[in-house]
Structures are given as structure tokens and as C-alpha cells.
Amino acid sequence: MSDLIHVFPCQQEGCRGTAIPLAKDGRFYAHPTHGWLFVCIPAHFLIHRCSNCGRDWLTEPNQKLVNDFLEESFQEHASLIRGVVDAARAKAKAEADAKK
Numbered sequence: 001m002s003d004l005i006h007v008f009p010c011q012q013e014g015c016r017g018t019a020i021p022l023a024k025d026g027r028f029y030a031h032p033t034h035g036w037l038f039v040c041i042p043a044h045f046l047i048h049r050c051s052n053c054g055r056d057w058l059t060e061p062n063q064k065l066v067n068d069f070l071e072e073s074f075q076e077h078a079s080l081i082r083g084v085v086d087a088a089r090a091k092a093k094a095e096a097d098a099k100k
């Protein structure tokens, strides 16, 4: 928990800003392996953002929180997509059966 409130110097070369925890809506992160899936991270997630260059910095615990959230979102989308595909297949089968 203490990790969420500490600040640290921005790691960007040449930047002298400070990474400060920020809770904010509208931050989209890509899934680590399914890069086509961008998910809006909940506003209450405290993620460090540089006060100078604006870059987000994920500490190790935050990286895990974000990755877990992205994976949950991926699984949710995957099951929605499976549902749509299954429904389309069932409809196609019903139409084919009706023609027999």
C-alpha cells in the first residue's frame, strides 16, 4: 500500500519531472498479449504520471493490477465474442435445417 503513495524521479532520459500517483478516468492500456484490445483502466487505479513529460509509470504492483484487469476484460470480451459466434452458427444451422 505504501508503494501507492510514494513519488519518484521520472525515468525518462533528460526529464527532470517527478512521477506522482494519479487517479484519473480515461486512461487506456493495451492488453500485454492481445494488443488490439485497449481497455479503460478504472479511475480509482493510482498510477504514477510524470509532472513534466506526462508519461505514465507502472510500478511492479501496479503493473500486476493493470495486467489482471486487462486479462479480466479480455476474458469478458472473449466470452461475448464466443456468444455472438455461437448464435450466428445456431442461426445458420437452423436456416440450413429449414431448407431440408
Ligand SMILES: [Zn+2]
Pocket (backbone or CB within 6 Å): 010, 011, 012, 015, 016, 017, 018, 050, 051, 052, 053, 054, 055
Ligand atoms: Zn518525465
